[in-house]
Amino acid sequence: MAIDVRRQIPAAFERVERNKYGYNAKQVDQFFQRARVSFEDPAEARVKTGSSDVRGVSFDPVKGGYDAAVVDAALDRLEDAFARRERDELIEAQGEEAWLRQIGKLSGVLRARLHRPAGQRFRRPEKKRVRSYDVADVDALCDRLIGYLEQDQPLSVDSVRRAVFGAAKGPDGYDEAQVDAFLDRVVELMAAID
Structure with missing residues (x-):
């Protein structure tokens, strides 16, 4: 097409x-x-x-x-x-099997992080004054992603692209760069699937 x-x-x-x-x-x-x-x-x-x-x-x-x-x-x-x-x-x-292998590999990497315990999915910044993301907000999106990937629950790629998290400081939150990089890979997977 x-x-x-x-x-x-x-x-x-x-x-x-x-x-x-x-x-x-x-x-x-x-x-x-x-x-x-x-x-x-x-x-x-x-x-x-x-x-x-x-x-x-x-x-x-x-x-x-x-x-x-x-x-x-x-x-x-x-x-x-x-x-x-x-x-x-x-x-x-390369054929549909190659695409499915690529999707499966990326999905496996993402699921491994998603199945970490809540509050431990991403690293915490060491510096106390650096900006970070609210842990509960990020974990809530991670739970929705598990539902999307494993239980076929609806979730749009745009809702992941536009996700907004509350602000935290330092180790009270998740490292912004790591969360952003993870979400980029989630968007890559969702765009390839949909």
């Missing part, structure tokens, strides 16, 4: 008011142009773009920039399109 990437990327994004912060328009436009070329004609792309690149991109905040919520929604659609293409290319090149 062919995917029309032009439907995933609007011609122009809405801007926020001049006194409010949004994403740097030039950076956004450059990234989406690179992504478009990479998606439509990968052989012509100077820099290959994939679903992980879309998931990890960030833009500087500037006054009067593009509306972050609108850009983020377009990024989500674009990431899903790249993930579908990557899945289809893997299946075409």
